[in-house]
Amino acid sequence: MKGLFGTDVNLLSKAMDVSLLRQQVYAHNIANVDTPHYKRKFVSFEEDLRQALEGEDLPMKCTNSRHIRGTYTSINDIKPRIVTEDETTLRNDGNNVDIDYEMVQAEKNSLRYQAMSTFLSRTFGRYGIVVRNIT
Amino acid sequence: MNSNFFGIMDISGSGLTAERFRMDIIADNIANAETTRTPEGGPYKRKVPIFAERVENSIANYLSEAKAAGVRVIGIHEDNSPPRLVYDPTNPDADANGYVKMPNVNVVREMVDMISAQRAYEANISVISSARSMVRSALDIGRA
Numbered sequence: 392m393k394g395l396f397g398t399d400v401n402l403l404s405k406a407m408d409v410s411l412l413r414q415q416v417y418a419h420n421i422a423n424v425d426t427p428h429y430k431r432k433f434v435s436f437e438e439d440l441r442q443a444l445e446g447e448d449l450p451m452k453c454t455n456s457r458h459i460r461g462t463y464t465s466i467n468d469i470k471p472r473i474v475t476e477d478e479t480t481l482r483n484d485g486n487n488v489d490i491d492y493e494m495v496q497a498e499k500n501s502l503r504y505q506a507m508s509t510f511l512s513r514t515f516g517r518y519g520i521v522v523r524n525i526t
Numbered sequence: 527m528n529s530n531f532f533g534i535m536d537i538s539g540s541g542l543t544a545e546r547f548r549m550d551i552i553a554d555n556i557a558n559a560e561t562t563r564t565p566e567g568g569p570y571k572r573k574v575p576i577f578a579e580r581v582e583n584s585i586a587n588y589l590s591e592a593k594a595a596g597v598r599v600i601g602i603h604e605d606n607s608p609p610r611l612v613y614d615p616t617n618p619d620a621d622a623n624g625y626v627k628m629p630n631v632n633v634v635r636e637m638v639d640m641i642s643a644q645r646a647y648e649a650n651i652s653v654i655s656s657a658r659s660m661v662r663s664a665l666d667i668g669r670a
Contacts (some may be wrong), residue, residue, distance in 0.1 A: 422541030501656040507661040
């Protein structure tokens with residue numbers, strides 16, 4: 392990605408979006424802790440992202456829609472997936488939400504989100520320093 | 527499921543509503559634990575709320591499957607297990623053999639359900655407060 396901001400800002404905002412979605416999924420699991428036959432959901436993203444970042448090949452430049460595109464995937468093409476864990480059962484009513492696990496994960500995710508937003512804020516702060524010092 | 531902060535709060539809010547409703551039903555069950563007369567006739571029957579996952583079919587943002595957002599109460603089920611029989615010939619509702627049909631409410635069980643509803647309510651509350659701190663930190667981006 393070319394532009395004023397580097398990949399880090401792009402990547403961080405993407406990760407924050409996913410973190411937000413993940414928090415929503417935890418909220419959904421916790422809200423359904425007493426729903427019979429409910430199966431917990433989770434967000435799958437990091438593995439796909441890692442594969443994209445390691446990117447086996449460099450991107451090939453396409454100036455025509457009929458050019459071969461190569462196998463490169465851009466970060467922007469990676470979408471989080473919501474997966475339902477329907478193999479397990481925790482209780483007699485068929486529900487598999489472990490409330491303690493969900494609470495801990497939600498709290499961890501919240502802290503991770505705050506860490507990322509602090510980091511993003513500092514990143515913008517560094518851009519600010521650069522901008523102010525151009526004479 | 528659009529990912530936004532208010533989505534999280536709506537989901538947990540639906541959890542709060544459902545748990546509070548469950549609490550209402552439990553209160554009703556406990557209050558009527560000794561009720562032998564009802565408009566339908568016979569003793570009071572224990573009531574159970576039925577929860578279901580709330581599924582929204584909005585425009586897909588991240589998901590290709592059906593969107594899910596929160597929980598909802600789809601109905602109240604009456605427990606049709608047999609009434610408790612108590613021997614009390616002096617009771618005006620006693621039958622020919624002196625037995626009174628008491629509600630099929632087990633107070634201990636209701637108390638356990640009550641604690642479970644209370645804890646689930648608190649869990650939803652703490653998800654809302656963690657979403658709130660996430661909003662705060664997002665609003666602080668760019669604030670030197």
